[in-house]
Amino acid sequence: MTLRERNNVQVQGSGPLTLVFAHGFGCDQSMWRFLAPRYAESHRVVTFDLVGCGMSDLSAYEPAKYASLSGYASDVLELVDEFAQGPTVFVGHSVSAMIGLLAGLQRPEALHAHVMIGPSPCYVNDSDYIGGFEREDIDSLLDTLESNYLGWASSMAPAIMGAPDRPELGQELARSFCRTDPEIAKRFARATFLSDHRRDLPRLTAPTLILQSDEDLIAPVAVGEYMHRVMPNATLRVVRNVGHCPHLSAPGASADAIDEFLAAFAP
C-alpha cells in the first residue's frame, strides 16, 4: 500500500509554496472543496484523508497507533516528506490543527507555518480552563455516533431527497461525503475530544494563524483567545460564522484571512 493509497492523497497546482490541507473530525478532504481549488491556482496543494476517514485505506487503521493524535502526526510527516515541495504551510481544521502542532514540534523544519481553523487544544473544561464541554457531553457524542450506525448507513444513499436546486451537486451525490466506519468514528472521537495538548502550545515557534468562528460550539472564542495568549508566534482572526466549518460556510472570509497571513509570511 502506497502513502497515496493509504491517505487517498490528491495533489494539484504548483507554486513556490506547498499547502497541505488536513480535514477534521467528522468528514474528509471534500471539506476543502471551496478553498483547495482557489489556492491551487498559485500553490502546490496537497489534500488527503486521515486514515479511517473518507476514502483512506481502512485496512491501515491500527487502533493502537491512532488512539492518540501522535499516530496521525507521524502520518502527516510522511506525507510532507513525499508530496511537499519547498516551504510548506500546514492548514489543519479542528483536530488536525493539533495533529499539525505535534508534527511541527517533532520536525520543526518540515512545517514552516500553520493555519489552524477552529482549533482547540482541550475540549473538556478543566478548573479555570473553558474547553466548552464536560466529560459526559463527550459520552453523549459517542452515544450519538453509535446510534447512527444504521441511520448513518442510509444517509449514504441520499437519492430519496436529491438536490434539485443544485444540479452541480448531482454527480457528487452518487458518492457519499463524510463516510465513516461507526466503530472508527467512535475511536477517533475519543482520540479527538479527550486529548489535551495545552502544554504543547507554547513550544510551537513557527508562525501560526488561528482562524476562529465567532459562534462555534466545538471551539468557542475563549479557546481561540487562550491559544493566542499562550502561543509565542500566533495571530488570531475571528470570522463571522455560525458553526465549526468556516471554510465551508464562510469560504470568502476564511480565504481573506489566510491570504493576509500568507502574504505576511515570507518563506
Place this chain on the structure above:
Amino acid sequence: MAEQPPSPLPAPEPAQLFDEVPCGLAVTQAPSGLILRVNQTLCGWVGRPAASLVGTQKLQDLLTMGGRIFHHTHLQPMLDMQGSLSEVKLDMRHADGHRFPVMLNAIRRQHEGRAIDVVSITMAEERNQYERELLLARQRADELLLKEREAQDALRIAQSEASRLKEAAEDRANFAEQMIGIVSHDLRNPLHAILMGTSMLSSERTLAEEQRRRLVGNMMGAARRAQRMITELLDFTVERVGGGLRVEPRAVDLQAVVDGAVDELALSFPHHRIRHEKAGHGDAGADPDRIVQMVGNLVANAVTYGVPAGVVTVATSVGPQGASISVHNDGAPIPPQLLERIFEPMVRGAQAAAAARNVGLGLFIVRAIAQAHGGSVSVMSSQEHGTTFRIDLPSGGDPTKAS
C-alpha cells in the same frame, strides 16, 4: 357490485396542513440553523410554544449535547456540501428535560435569495428501542464469540500440554522398563561370578594357594562391578529425581587426587598401561571423591572401548584459569550418531565386552558431576587421533550447584 370511488378532497389549507401533519417540520436559516418557522407537531413534542422558538432558538439547541456536536461535525458540513441529509438519528430534548429519539431529514433550498434548510422530523421511540436491542444483541454475540475463541484457545493449550505430559510419562515408563532390564541382566553376571566363587571356596578344600588367590581376586572384581553399578544407579536417581547430584568442592591438589585414582585403576586393569601426564601446579576447587569417580568412569570406558592392551593416557592440567582432566585412548572412533547423545543415560557402544559392561550411566554421571562443579565435559573422537574425553573445571571451584 363496484363500490363508489371516494371523492377527492378539496386542496387543504397549507398553513393548517403544515401545522397538523403527523411529523415535526421546521424551516431554518442556513447555515446557522436559526429557526424561522416550526409546526405545532414539533412544538408539542418539545413542549415549547412556537413563539419561544422562532427567531431565537437554533434547531440544534433542541438536541442533546452529543447531537449538537454531531450537528457541527457532520450534519452542517454535509448540508453545506451535498445539500441534503437523510435518516439521521438524534436525541431531542423536551422542555421538561426528558429526551426522545427522532429521525431527521433535511434539504437545503434557496428562498427569495436566502438559503434555508427544510427539516422534517419523525418520532423514533419504538424503532430506537428495536435498534438498541439489535445493537445490544450484536454486542452480546461479539462477546460470546470472543469468549468462545478464548475457550477454544485454552482448550488447545490444555490439549497440547496434556499430550506433552503423556509423552513424557510414556518416555519415563519406557526408560524405567529398559533400565530394569539392563540392571537385572548386568547385575546377574557379577553376582553369578561371586556365587560360583563362594561355592568353589566352600566345597573345594584342595585348591592351591595360587588358585584360591585368583578366585578371590575375581570375586572381589565382580563385587566391585556390582557395587559400581549400584552407585551409578543411586547417582542417576539422585540426578534425575532428587534435584541434582551434590558435590562438596574444596581446595585440593588435583594432580595428587588423580595420581591416587590412576594407581588404583592400574590394579583393576592389569592388562592396560595407564599413564598420568601433569601440567601446571596448584590447588583446584573440587570434590576429591567425585573426581576419583569421574576418572574411574572415564578410564573404565577407555579400557572397554579402546584398543585391547593399549595405553590409556590421563592428563591433568591445573592453572589460574581453571583445571582440566582428559582421558585418551586409541581405537575405533565413536560413530557420529552416537557421539551426539553419548552423555545421555543408557547409551552404550556396541563392542563392549560382556564382562566390562555396566548400566550405561557412567558418562551421564560424569557430566552431572562436572556440571555440579560448574564445569563441563566434552568428547572428541576420530580414527586418526583416537578418543579423548575432557573435563573442564572452573577456577575457584565455586559452582552454583554446589551446596
